[in-house]
Amino acid sequence: MNRAPLILISPSTQRRGAEFSDNSISLSNRYTDAVIQAGGIPVIIPCTASKKLIAEYIRRTDGVLLTGGDDVQPKLYSPRISEALAKTVGAIEPERDVLELQMIDEIFRQHKPLLAICRGHQILNVALGGTLIVDIPAQLPKSINHRQMNRKCDKVHEVILTPDSLLAKVTGRQMLGVNSTHHQSVDRLAKPLRITGKSSDGIVEAMELRNDGLLPYLLSVQFHPERLVDRYREFQPIFRSFVCSCASVITKKI
Numbered sequence: 542m543n544r545a546p547l548i549l550i551s552p553s554t555q556r557r558g559a560e561f562s563d564n565s566i567s568l569s570n571r572y573t574d575a576v577i578q579a580g581g582i583p584v585i586i587p588c589t590a591s592k593k594l595i596a597e598y599i600r601r602t603d604g605v606l607l608t609g610g611d612d613v614q615p616k617l618y619s620p621r622i623s624e625a626l627a628k629t630v631g632a633i634e635p636e637r638d639v640l641e642l643q644m645i646d647e648i649f650r651q652h653k654p655l656l657a658i659c660r661g662h663q664i665l666n667v668a669l670g671g672t673l674i675v676d677i678p679a680q681l682p683k684s685i686n687h688r689q690m691n692r693k694c695d696k697v698h699e700v701i702l703t704p705d706s707l708l709a710k711v712t713g714r715q716m717l718g719v720n721s722t723h724h725q726s727v728d729r730l731a732k733p734l735r736i737t738g739k740s741s742d743g744i745v746e747a748m749e750l751r752n753d754g755l756l757p758y759l760l761s762v763q764f765h766p767e768r769l770v771d772r773y774r775e776f777q778p779i780f781r782s783f784v785c786s787c788a789s790v791i792t793k794k795i
């Protein structure tokens with residue numbers, strides 16, 4: 542019998558963690574719980590800048606989950622922004638940006654399955670050459686409220702899915718109610734990606750590859766399915782399909 546797939550997960554960083562106020566990593570249990578429920582074994586990568594170590598982590602695991610967190614540094618995708626927009630940028634995690642950009646490069650080099658969530662969705666677009674909206678309320682004042690932090694585990698708006706998309710296929714839906722806790726979003730789309738889900742105001746809520754052959758699996762979403770999976774069954778197949786793809790990587794290794 543094949544072993545359960547190992548899923549590499551990127552954490553957030555903390556300047557002052559729980560133990561002796563050291564620099565630390567932090568990760569919501571909801572990500573690891575969702576992976577375990579789908580049949581995977583979570584492995585959390587340390588926040589390192591070592592390309593050699595990152596490559597080894599990805600080599601030894603069967604797929605990668607990029608998680609949510611603080612804002613991506615604007616200088617990575619828009620070197621010049623107005624002072625007013627700069628003030629909207631929240632906490633940043635420069636070390637994490639370095640880690641995840643290198644992880645994404647290595648994921649494509651080693652041809653591993655990828656699931657990207659919220660911040661992960663955004664930095665994936667940046668890593669592949671796209672840009673971000675720095676602040677939705679400031680730049681798109683007519684947009685709906687995408688930062689509903691008091692309803693993190695509730696459906697607050699709908700996403701229209703592309704009929705032939707992976708997300709539509711695995712959820713069995715053409716319209717998906719989602720949570721929403723972000724103020725930045727995808728702006729100019731990276732060339733390797735295609736949009737497969739949008740909210741009513743045009744915000745990019747889901748992306749996949751134009752060329753499926755680049756990776757065994759890639760699904761990128763702006764919302765947080767790990768916070769919905771226990772209450773809404775349609776989100777369970779997102780993690781199951783990802784873990785199943787990671788299991789296929791094991792079979793190919795044998």
